[in-house]
Amino acid sequence: MRWPRSLVVGAILSLVFLGGAALSFVWTPYDIELLDIPAKLQSPSLAHPLGTDQLGRDILSMIMMGARTSIAVALLAVGIGMGLGVPLGLLAAARRGSLLDEAIMRGNDLIFAFPSLVIAILITAVFGAGAMNAIIAIGIFNIPVFARLTRGGALSFWSREFILAARVSGKSPARISVEHILPNIANLMIVQGTIQFSLGILAEAALSYIGLGAQPPTASWGRMLADAQTLASIAPHVALVPGLAIVFMVLGLNLMGDGLRDLLDPRIRVTRT
């Protein structure tokens, strides 16, 4: 089997960041909790391959720790979306045409109708800013994505003959959903999950950028960007590095998503907004 090129490139890019994040648990070049203000805004050098930031912290270390935050937030948000969206979608498909189905789908539309950023701001206004609330805020908007996708995918299977055969064998809709439908839409979920993961990273960056994401001393790419924005003309690397980190991580995940789709099933279509 030939691996799709986008999968290889995407996986390598993503692995760089995943690896960096994993490594940060045991080692970072410098301790980012120690400030060295006299050493602030240094250009990249051997000692600091990506330079230092406005508080004299090593940017490479910050990027590694930030990767951890981004990945954790995005992953958990996808977890929430899948954990609630998939069962809802399966339920709606199993009861297609019923009032319950209608209610679930209208509920989804309603969530989609809310301006996501505003709701995220309100959520953080209620519960305070922080990584956990960023996860919830992003996760909520993942629910309808997965619910819709699951329902759509599941519906196309409900009309298939092997599902009919399972019904003839007396299996309940719940059991059919879990046993027959879920494994068959897993591909779809994996691909969409990758996409939502990358969107989650962007969303976390945006929330942190306006100060609603992870709080210091937890490093976050979005906050690094926010802190560095006024420095763009003084020490461009400080603003450039976190921005590029976001771009490459998201790019890697998207390429991986596309590649996975090509690999798993060229016919499935994912939505991306």
Added chain:
Amino acid sequence: MIRYTLGRLVSLGLSLVVASLVIFAVVEVVPGDPAAYMLGVNARPDTVAALRAELGLDGTVQERYLGWVTGMLQGDFGVSYTYRTPVSEMIGDRIWVSLPLALYALSLSVLIAFPAGIYAASRRGRPGDIGVMGATQLGVAIPNFWFAMILVLIFAIKLRWFSAGGFSGWDAGVWSGLKSLTLPAIALALPQAAILARVMRSSLLDMLGEDFIRTARAKGLSRRQALWRHAVRNALIPVLTIIGLQFSFLLAGGIVIEQVFFLPGLGRLIFQAISARDLIVVESVVMLLVFLVIVVNFAVDLAYAAVDPRLRTRA
């Protein structure tokens, strides 16, 4: 068609009621008192109480909810706590920034995405396709606020082609208004265009694999003619969905961009209102946005019917 429309209208109304409840409930539990905020750290408790009474904040929850909803139904969105001006007036001012911005960005997005998507689809697998798709991958991955920052650095500070932000108003002429919205619109549109181009391409490719394209080719249409005459319109259906979603996003999602370009739009209003706990403004603006989104989705549904005759009779 009528039944279809009416059915959608009913669920639209229902959605709005649920939305209003959700919004009110969320805003209700947000900690922070608008009166205390307005009066600052040296205020005395009796002063705060006096202001609360003046703002009508001391009614029960039900009274305030009903008051708000009945007001809205009559077009009265209440009076802003902090600005002391009618919310409807404030919205009226701001929407003339946000709406044109969203439309501008959407048009840009469509203008970029359609040719790019069609071009890429028509040369599937060839260098042109790979180039366009690579560019869209990049477009999807760039955070728009960061992109906005780069745009300002280049076009406002270095080249000084555009002002760094602010909105000159429509009184100064359509052109100058558009000009001040150009950088923000580009910052908003490019990532959206990238997404749209990808959807357009994959939707077109799906269509190109359909039987009726083969039929068209058998009639003597060239590949390109078949694409334009038969695939594009069919491919529009998923594209319309995305356009609808994008419009909603652009309308409300401009918050960060409005901040970066200090535009007096709805996004900034809501941002300010949340931090000032100007709850009535928050509620009304969110409600308005939800309403607009629901209406846009409704319009998209109707647009489907315009594109796809099967929906007109099927109901």
Added chain:
Amino acid sequence: QTTDINVAMQLEPPNLDPTGGAAQAIDSVVYSNIFEGLTRFMSDGSVVPGLAESWEISDDGLVYTFTLHDGVSFHDGTTMDAEDVKFSLDRARAEDSTNAQKGLFAGITDVTVIDPLTVQVTLDAPNGSFLFNMAWGDAVIVAPESIDDIASTPIGTGAFKFDSWVQGDRLTITRNDDYWGTPAALESATFRFISDPTAAFAAMMAEDVDVYVGFPAPENLPQFEADPRFQVLVGNTEGETILAMNNKMPPFDNVLVREAVAHAIDRQAIIDGAMYGLGTPIGTHFAPHNPDYVDLTGLSEYDPDRSRALLAEAGLPDGFTTTLKLPPPSYARRGGEIIAAQLRAVGIETEIENQEWAQWLETTFGGKDFGLTIVSHTEPMDIGIYANPDYYFQYDNPAFQEVMTTLEATTDPAARSDLLAQAQRIIAEDYVNGYLFELAVPTVARAGIEGLWLNQPTAAIDLTGVTWP
């Protein structure tokens, strides 16, 4: 010669009634430009006559008789006279007043109109700072005729008239040609509201605005200084920036712990890291530019070893964990990150929580739900807050309270100086809060513009004396 000007500031005023809200942005726009009080501040912090031409104080210090300028009229054409003064003061101290600084008027027992140009104010006790109080933006003279629309259409007596306000974007004032005093040189001025620091930088650099008062990104100031197109003015404010500690909450109820916190803090690192060098270190709650200021920074020198020792002495050798609530301004957000790192170095772990103002006011300030917080106290001469045991940091020291009571009744300048020095020393030795620095206000302007306030004794962008080259 240019006769209009674009002035930018960070926050937009919520409304334009200086007597009805605490927002500094209101004063920034209207103070002295649109509204005037009996007295007024100058840029150096001195209090000079405003609408009151002169005044007499009775010997017991209880009765102030103000003589008003003749021929002053409001922008709507009505005359300003003693009735308006009485109306303004009575309104501010009334039962249902919504004046954010109602305390300023607390001592007034009566306001009497003697004749159209004379008004008498009676106090219940001598008040050394009464004239100072009357200079505040919250004490400006308003007219009963125009009071209903004051929030959106302010009618004052100042050298500028309110013209228009595009909410969210800009506010324009124009010259009042019927001004009673020296007319303004500018014909009109437009205030722009740009809160995003990058946007502020871009707007200045793109020359979209001419003046930015309170420039939000001190890191960019060297660039403006190096650019011949611009001038940078760095002035002082009345903002004592402190790391407030919850004096009633363990372990901050232990003075040793508070002292340990004070010694853990490296002020210079905070000033350099958070403010890029802007700001004067302080050792107590008093403005360093005030003649009565006593430099007590030596009491809380940066000494982490000492800090650890003190913690051990207080029975917390392993340190402790507390909360650090940060309101939105960058001195707090940026400073908080640095302080957290410094405290961590001596074993004090802080959980940082960024709060919006409303939230901070309700939970931290009002609900006293905090261990540590950072805030700048921008009100002038506000050491008196330490006499209020209910104030959010909950410092309760009868000795200090007595000093304050004595101070209020004292009018002799030398004695006052003495008492103030005493007060400063008490709170510094009690390590009530961590005293960080006096906030500086950077103003960036196009080169050649003159007449801008350097300092900010009160929030004001007084444009009455501003000229272009």
Added chain:
Amino acid sequence: MSLLSIETLGLSIGGTGILRDVSLTVAPGEIVAITGESGSGKSMTALATMGLAPDRAATTGRILLDGTDILATPEAQLCAMRGREMGMVFQEPMTALNPVQTIGAQVAETIRIHENIPKAQARDRARAMLTRVGLPEDRFPLSRYPHELSGGQRQRVVIAMAIALRPKLLIADEPTTALDVTTQARILDLLRGLTEEFGMGLLMITHDLAVVADMADRIVVMQNGAVVETGATPDLLREMRHPYTRALFAASAHAVDLPPAPAPAPLLEVRGVHRSYRRPRRSLFGPRPEIQAVRDVSFTLNRGERLGLVGESGCGKSTLTRALLGLEPVQSGSITLGGAPVWTDRHPNLAVRRQMQVVFQDPYGSFNPRHRVSRLITEPFHLLPDPPQGAARDRKVAEALTAVGLAPKDARKYIHEFSGGQRQRIAIARALINDPALIVFDEAVSALDVSVRAQVLDLLADLCRQRPLSYLFISHDLSVVRTITDKVMVMQAGEIVEQGPTEQVFSAPRHPYTKALLAAAPQLPDLRTTAHAP
């Protein structure tokens, strides 16, 4: 001089040979039929002729249309020829038309690409052409959209498009496979009429040998990408020199020997069953129209009896099946199996359901691709109160697989490792594993190639000999039903219009609909007597 002459055509895609040495000719006015099993290269030959072979295809040989070599003609010129010189009709009328354009526009388009004439004029000609194919404007305005037409009507539109410019050659790839017999007969008549009228050459592809024998002047038999035999229809049918041709025709006319049915004892009793679906309202306040999918159906299926059900598409066969299986409730009437009702108060009766199994049409869609065969065929165990475990289960699986002619070791494979015919065997194994009293075959052999179909039918007959098997066999293929059932029911628009012993119904139909059905079905000529009508 022939109109189309394909000479030693070879075609490969990515190194895989698809066509080898294909040669055939079509003369003006002649109907040439290509037949052969699925995958033998019929469609690819047709596409290559249109110059529409896949991009990656490499070709050798020549395809001469009126002397022009299609394979050597540049694309632009080919575009000018397609539609004008040669037209093509595809199998699936449901998807062959652009759903968002009116039929008038689509037919007129063929004209307008090739002739620079005003729109109105093109529409006039489109109208005329649609009238010619049996869609007169007064009943089928040009402004109709494809979804407003039935399958047969859509196929007519496709034909109108293909012949709008009276091409010299018309290629029809399985033009009637998706249609029911009566519609098929009408479309075939139409094609035949058009060839005569316009003097077109018709290259028709079909795997239905009855159609071939009926329609074609000459027959081309393909196998594995090569032409194995070709000749004038009567000669070819008479001689059948190639063994593959013989096998093909034999399988097509395959008849099985059913053991005699035991003495009648009622098993499944259906009494007055009604099933209707509600349609969305057409007008705002009008009633919701109901569609009566099954009306007042009553019949009895005896133990050991093989009952057939025939009828055209959409007549309610599948709906009835679902009702019998207890998958959907019925509005009125009763269905009992061995005396016990299939539904008891709003719940399917599991005890009854356990005794019924079903085999579906699609050998590809009937199985969860992610499960192994052992798991697939033991799925009905779910109905048992005490399903066999471990070794007992394995034994059951082995038995079932052996019964359908597969090896016990196949239990470990995945479904994609089997051919269509093998899959259908597995489906039957699944149906047998619980030893049900009744099996429903819903179009169970319709998707199979003739030879494979013959094997599956043999298997069924075998099974009937081994055990007392009762089944309901649903099919639109009359010849299959005739050989595999004892009794037959004819269904029209939800009603059973005729039922009786199979031979009797087929040889002496009473109901006019049955008569029409039988008349429309193309008959394979009796090969033993080689007679051929002109």
